[in-house]
Amino acid sequence: AQSVTQPDIHITVSEGASLELRCNYSYGATPYLFWYVQSPGQGLQLLLKYFSGDTLVQGIKGFEAEFKRSQSSFNLRKPSVHWSDAAEYFCARGNFNKFYFGSGTKLNVKP
Amino acid sequence: DAMVIQNPRYQVTQFGKPVTLSCSQTLNHNVMYWYQQKSSQAPKLLFHYYDKDFNNEADTPDNFQSRRPNTSFCFLDIRSPGLGDAAMYLCATSRVGSGTSYEQYFGPGTRLTVT
Numbered sequence: 001a002q003s004v005t006q007p008d009i010h011i012t013v014s015e016g017a018s019l020e021l022r023c024n025y026s027y028g029a030t031p032y033l034f035w036y037v038q039s040p041g042q043g044l045q046l047l048l049k050y051f052s053g054d055t056l057v058q059g060i061k062g063f064e065a066e067f068k069r070s071q072s073s074f075n076l077r078k079p080s081v082h083w084s085d086a087a088e089y090f091c092a093r094g095n096f097n098k099f100y101f102g103s104g105t106k107l108n109v110k111p
Numbered sequence: 112d113a114m115v116i117q118n119p120r121y122q123v124t125q126f127g128k129p130v131t132l133s134c135s136q137t138l139n140h141n142v143m144y145w146y147q148q149k150s151s152q153a154p155k156l157l158f159h160y161y162d163k164d165f166n167n168e169a170d171t172p173d174n175f176q177s178r179r180p181n182t183s184f185c186f187l188d189i190r191s192p193g194l195g196d197a198a199m200y201l202c203a204t205s206r207v208g209s210g211t212s213y214e215q216y217f218g219p220g221t222r223l224t225v226t
Contacts, residue, residue, distance in 0.1 A: 032213050043115075043201055043217035044154070051213075090153060094213040097142050097161055097205070101153040 004093050006102035013081050014110045021076040021105050023091030032094040033074040035065055038104075039087045047089075050074060061085070083109045114138070115218035117202050123224045124192050132187040132221045134202030141208070143185040144215065145177060146201040154201055160185060161207065189223075197225045 005024045013019055025031055032051045036044040048059025055067040065076045074091060086109045091102040116135045124130040134143065142161050146154035158167045160179040174196070176188040189196055199222050203215040 034214055036217075041199075041220070041222065043117075043219045044203075044215075046214055046216070049214050088151075094215070097159060097166070097207050097213070099156070099213075099215060103153050104151070106151075 004091050004100050004102040006089075006091055006105050008105045009103070010106045010108065012108040012110060015083050016080050019076075019078045019081045019085070019107070021089050021091075021107070023074045023076065023102060024072050025074065025091075025093045026072070031074075033065075033067060034092045034094060034099075035059065035063070035074075035076045036090045036092060037061075037087050038090065044090065047076070081107075081109055083111065085109055115202055115204055115216050117200075117218035117221050119221060120219060121222050121224070123226060124189075125226055126194065127191045130189050130192055130223070132189075132200050132202075132223070134185045134187070134218055135183050136202075136204045136216075137183070138204055138206075138216060139182065140204035140206045140216070141182070142205045143179060144203040144205075145175075145185070145187045146203065147196075148199045148201055148220070157187070192223070192225045194225050197223055199223075 003026045034049045035047040038044045047063050048057050050057045050067045058064050063078050067074050088104045088106045090104045093100045118133045144159040145157045148154040157171045174190050179185045199220045201220045202218040205215045
C-alpha cells in the first residue's frame, strides 16, 4: 500500500538555524510528491512539488526539497529559519485523484 | 486571484442537528475533495467528485453526504452530527488529466463545533 512517513512529530530549531524535515514514501512508480504547510486554524498551503526532472526543487518562502529515489525520501530544507515558519508541515504523495498524507511535523522556532 | 473559498469559517451546531458546509472555487478544477482534520492529525479524505462522479472513501460514515451542483460549488452535509464530528473540514481542488501533476489547492477550512 502506498504510504508516506514523517518520522519526526515535533522539531524545535532556533531562529536563523537551518532546518531539515524528513519524509519517506513507499515504493511505487515515479511519485508525485508535495510539501504543504499549515498554520494554526488555517488550510494547507502548497510549498513545493516534485513529479519529474531536476531532483532539487525550489519552493516558496525559501524552502527547497530533494528527491532521492535510492532512499525513497523527499526531505524539506531551509537554510535559515524565521519565527514565522513555525507551523505544521505535511508531506504528501499523490496519484490519480488521491493524496496520501504523512502524519505531519510540528515546527517550533526558538527566538 | 483564483482561489478556494469555504463558508462559513466557523460553524456551531447542536448534537443531531443537520449542518451544511460550503465550498466554491474559481480555479475551474475538475476534482473537488472534502477532508476531515482533527487536532494534530493529518487530513482524512472523506470523498471527492471527479467532474460529476462521486467517489466515497470506504470508511466515510453514512452520516456524511456531499453534493456538487456545478463545477464551482461543492457542499458537505452532515445529517446528524455527533460530538465526534467536531473537527476542521477542508475543501480542496485539483486538475486531473493529461500533463497535470495533481497538486491540490486547499481552502481555509471550516471549524465545526458540536454542542
